[in-house]
Amino acid sequence: MITDNESIQILRKSFEKVNGEPGVQAEMSRKEDVAVTLFYPLEKNMPERLYKYRVWSNSDDSATLISDNEKEGYETLDKEDAEKLKSTFLF
Numbered sequence: 001m002i003t004d005n006e007s008i009q010i011l012r013k014s015f016e017k018v019n020g021e022p023g024v025q026a027e028m029s030r031k032e033d034v035a036v037t038l039f040y041p042l043e044k045n046m047p048e049r050l051y052k053y054r055v056w057s058n059s060d061d062s063a064t065l066i067s068d069n070e071k072e073g074y075e076t077l078d079k080e081d082a083e084k085l086k087s088t089f090l091f
Contacts, residue, residue: 002088007088010084010085010088011038011085011088013081013084014077014081014082014084014085014088015038017077017078017081018065018072018075018076018077019075019076019077020067020072020073020074020075020076028054028056028064028066030056032054032055032056032066033055033056033057034054034055034089035052035053035054035055036052036053036055036089037050037051037052037053038050038051038053051067051068051069051072052067052068053065053066053067053068054066055085055089057082057086058082060079061079061082061083062076062077062078062079062082063076063077063081063082063085063086064076064077065077
């Protein structure tokens with residue numbers, strides 16, 4: 001569980017830079033490198049939303065993410081932000 005503010009800010013900034021293709025039903029040929037669940041508070045006095053992501057590290061040092069959020073789907077992250085994500089998730 002990641003709870004420190006510095007790591008959360010790194011993750012937040014990295015996920016803001018994700019380039020996605022909503023609605024794409026993608027599958028990868030290998031098991032993800034890491035599976036994460038993010039808790040998003042959307043409205044005051046309402047429970048958080050849980051979004052699950054599967055993350056793969058690619059040979060070009062970018063990252064591929066597949067989300068269970070129908071508005072996100074199949075996504076990619078460039079090398080620079082993928083490295084931040086990987087170091088935060090320790091893979």
